[in-house]
Amino acid sequence: MNNVIKRPRRLRDHENLRALVQETRVSTADLIQPLFAVHGQDIKREIPGMPGQYHFSVDRIGAEAKELEALGIKAVLLFGLPEIKDAAASQAFAEEGIVQQAVRAIRKEAPHMLVMTDVCLCQYTDHGHCGMVEEGRILNDVSLSVLAKTALSHARAGAHVVAPSDMMDGRVAAIRETLDAHDFQHVSIMSYSVKYASAFYNPFRNAVASAPQFGDRKTYQMDPANRQEALRESALDIEEGADILMVKPALSYLDIIRDVKNHFSMPLGAYHVSGEYAMVKAAVAAGLLDNDKVMVEILTSIKRAGADLILTYFAREMAQYLKRE
Ligand code: PBG
Numbered sequence: 001m002n003n004v005i006k007r008p009r010r011l012r013d014h015e016n017l018r019a020l021v022q023e024t025r026v027s028t029a030d031l032i033q034p035l036f037a038v039h040g041q042d043i044k045r046e047i048p049g050m051p052g053q054y055h056f057s058v059d060r061i062g063a064e065a066k067e068l069e070a071l072g073i074k075a076v077l078l079f080g081l082p083e084i085k086d087a088a089a090s091q092a093f094a095e096e097g098i099v100q101q102a103v104r105a106i107r108k109e110a111p112h113m114l115v116m117t118d119v120c121l122c123q124y125t126d127h128g129h130c131g132m133v134e135e136g137r138i139l140n141d142v143s144l145s146v147l148a149k150t151a152l153s154h155a156r157a158g159a160h161v162v163a164p165s166d167m168m169d170g171r172v173a174a175i176r177e178t179l180d181a182h183d184f185q186h187v188s189i190m191s192y193s194v195k196y197a198s199a200f201y202n203p204f205r206n207a208v209a210s211a212p213q214f215g216d217r218k219t220y221q222m223d224p225a226n227r228q229e230a231l232r233e234s235a236l237d238i239e240e241g242a243d244i245l246m247v248k249p250a251l252s253y254l255d256i257i258r259d260v261k262n263h264f265s266m267p268l269g270a271y272h273v274s275g276e277y278a279m280v281k282a283a284v285a286a287g288l289l290d291n292d293k294v295m296v297e298i299l300t301s302i303k304r305a306g307a308d309l310i311l312t313y314f315a316r317e318m319a320q321y322l323k324r325e
Contacts, residue, residue, distance in 0.1 A: 024304040025303075026299045026303050026318065028071065028072040028318070028319040030299075031073055031314075032074075032309060032315060034053075034077045034079060034313060036056065036079050037056055038098065039058075039081070041059055043055060044056055044057075047207045049203040050207065050281065051281050062105040062106050065113050066109050066110040068110070068316060071320060072323070075115070075161075075309075076106065076114075076116065078103060078117045079123065080099035081098060082098050085209075086126055087125065087126055088132075092121055092123075093149040093150040095157075097153065099117055099157070100153055100157040103115050103154060103157040103159050115160050116161040117161070119151045119162050119163060119164040120166045128209075128211055128213045129212050130168070130217065130220060138219055143166065147166055148175050151164065151178065152178050152182055155184040159187065161244075162187060162190070164191055165195060167195050170240065173241060175189060176240065190269060191237040192271070193242060194230040194247045194253075195246075195248045197217050197218045197221035197222060198224060198248075198249050198275075200275030203274035203278045230247070231259060234264055238264060244266070245266050245267070247268070247307075249273040249275070249276055250270040250276065250307070251272065251276050251298065254302070257302065267308050268307055270302050272298065272302060272312040277313040280295070292317075292321055295314050295321070
């Protein structure tokens with residue numbers, strides 16, 4: 001009997017042995033904290049449904065980045081809430097736009113922080129779509145020049161990495177070409193290559209008032225049922241010049257993260273999105289889940305699936321947790 005039973009439990013017997021054979025470990029250096037910039041002064045306002053996440057005015061966002069830097073976080077991903085939305089998305093590429101101002105503030109006050117910016121139009125258009133609209137259609141090629149202009153203005157403000165999240169065809173190439181033509185060859189593109197038309201974005205859309213005013217995003221974001229399409233989208237972005245790929249959301253798409261990682265030797269990000277974060281926080285508030293244990297399990301599973309970088313609203317909390325451990 002004794003020599004037929006195989007005993008995998010042996011490796012679990014001692015805590016230190018478990019640590020030695022642990023295959024995946026999340027570190028602070030894997031994490032990217034999203035930040036939201038707003039106009040106004042002296043604002044740090046909690047975002048409804050996303051406890052621990054805030055709107056920061058430009059005069060306070062640098063201090064936040066500095067604190068994250070002190071915790072060991074390497075990068076932030078910036079979003080902005082403009083004061084004016086219009087059909088042309090004019091505040092997306094304005095020199096004094098909210099993201100442009102916030103980039104400059106962070107670069108100044110947290111000089112070691114890597115600054116990434118989300119490049120999209122939905123926060124800046126009055127209809128809330130990620131591209132230009134004509135007669136109810138989201139126009140692809142017309143949107144490309146606006147997206148490229150937006151990315152260029154972020155680079156001019158000091159962004160190190162631009163992250164297009166609009167899902168227009170050809171946007172990575174358009175952005176790369178424009179950046180290169182203006183001597184920003186050193187600015188990287190982290191493409192939201194595999195972005196699904198997900199129901200998990202609602203808390204974010206409320207936070208930045210970017211819900212589409214008509215229709216939905218299904219003509220540009222991907223169908224959650226599709227797996228092979230994720231590989232086609234990734235291949236196109238690599239061809240167009242993306243430096244980092246991304247899958248979004250994360251938890252319902254761990255299989256996609258693994259597929260993309262297996263197929264392409266590219267750095268891969270995964271975005272653990274607002275709804276995924278809000279679900280945990282709501283369950284924790286209801287006394288149903290242990291915040292730290294669930295946080296660690298989720299982030300570990302995203303990394304185990306194949307993500308090299310994790311964009312998550314838990315970044316700050318996880319960094320604090322890792323510091324305590
Ligand atoms: C903009 C954008 C969205 C998110 C990141 N960039 C929303 C959307 O596509 O509707 C979602 C982020 C989150 O839910 O945390 N296009």
